[in-house]
Amino acid sequence: MVWRVFLQFLYLGCISFGGPAAHIGYFRTVFVERKAWLNEQEFAADLALCQFLPGPSSSQLGYAIACRRGGIAAGVAAFIGFTLPSFLLMVALAVWQLELVQGSLQYGVVSGLKLLAVVVVADAVWGMARQSCRSPLTIAVAVFSAVVLSLAMSPLWQISLMVIAASLMAWRGLPTRHSSLMKVDSIFVACMLVFLLLAAVCALFSGSIFAIFYQAGSLVFGGGHVVLPLLEPLLNGDVSNDQFLLGYAAAQAVPGPMFSFAAYLGAVLHPDAPLYYALVATLAVFTPGFVLLTGIRGIWLQLSARPKVIAAIAGVNAVAVGMLAAAWINPVISSAPHDVIALGLAVVGYIAVRSKRVPILLLVVVFSACGAILFSA
Known part of the structure; x- marks a missing residue:
């Protein structure tokens, strides 16, 4: 069981482009609709809890889904599988300092995958809205949240x-x-x-790599898009602006969790032992949210069966629909190609996704190839 969970999340870690919003769409499509590892109500309960906790909400959602399937061991396997591809890519970037040149073949492939993220997130918004917005009140909450968060996507507002x-x-x-x-x-x-x-130890050794990234993971609500800029002041200029921006851009281009940016920074900070410090930084930034989720999950499973809490979850997930819609507008759509060809490709991709007959992996290959052909210089 644990091995199968690891392989499933490793596969998702290789194809899940588009950031946290897209990851939620992938997880819902694979684990609710296709594999039936959990039902819509259980998915909604897990999503609501992960929205409230600090740390990477999409990675925590994957962990929670895997824990339902096979316990904590399966959850750990899911985390390793989902994170491993982006971790290795970010460490490689730090070691070799590869340049992502706009107009190059890499840029075209990334542009195609960003377009696929537009399709996947649109499908997630529609699917979640159908399940979570069934009353006039939840529809109003979702629309209001989408408008507010489109104007100011901040953890405080969320x-x-x-x-x-x-x-x-x-x-x-x-x-x-x-x-x-x-x-x-x-x-x-x-x-x-x-x-x-761990918080007390980090306070005593505040200058250590583990303490810096543990603090970031404890303070971030709202996913990877928030943790990236938060890390810059915590590093006190130890990473150059060019190096930071290169990693920032790459974290949004690779599949899997954007929190893998920590692996890049850990390797850049200590080029003498890049793999070791990348691992330390990655574990530190993920640890707070996963420890809290592991501890609270048992109580949450009891709470989520109560009528008042079920009603509250409906409200939280209506906001999550609005949050997903706002993220679809910015940064998903705003960072994707905008010409007529891109629009046509997105429409075809959306029809393919909605049909439930086209494998996600095939779409990744098709959109990557189309991006390399259409959007490269």
Whole structure:
């Protein structure tokens, strides 16, 4: 079971271009619609929890899905599989300092894959909207969230909208006649202690690689697009502006989690042992969110079955639809090609995705080839 989970997420780690919004679309298509590892309600509950926690929401969602399938060991296997391709690519970039030249073949391929991300995220927005926006109130919440976050995509607005929507939906939900006491297991206690202990150690050794990236992973809400600029001031100028921008661009071009940018920075900071420090930085930036998710997950599984919490989850996921729609506008659409040919290719791709008959891997190959032919100098 664990090995099969690893291979499935390794495959996704190789083809999941487009950032966190696209990853949610891939996960829903593969694990809810095609493989039926979990149902829509379970997917919605996991997504809602991951939206509230710091760290990489899409990677945490993959971890939560795998934990439902085969426990924590499967979750760890999913994390390794999904992260490994981007980790290796970012370390290679740091070691060889490859240049991504605009107008080159690489640029054309990346442009084609960005266009595929437009298609995948559009499908995710439509699919999630059909499941999460079934009442006038949830539709209104999703539209309002999309408008607000299109104007200001910040963690503060994201969290505020989710809290307001959850409170509103819980207030309007069915009254709870009787709620049994929640069971707090030893995993929750152990994870909270580990989180606090690591935070204390990082405070004592604040200049270390682990402390810098652990702090970033603890403070970031909203996914990879937020962690990238947050890391720059934490590095205190130890990475040159050119090196930082090169890694920033590459993190948005490679498949898998954008948090793998930490691997690039760790390798650049210590070129004497790039693989080791890339691994330290990567583990540090992912650790806070995964420790919290592991600890809270047991309580969340109990809570997510209660009527008031189900109503609150509906509110959070209506905001998530709006967040996904806002991310589709910027940065997904804004960074993709905009000419008539690109529009036609996107329409054909969307029809193929909606048909559920065309494998994602085939679409990756087709869009990469089209990008190399159409968008290269």
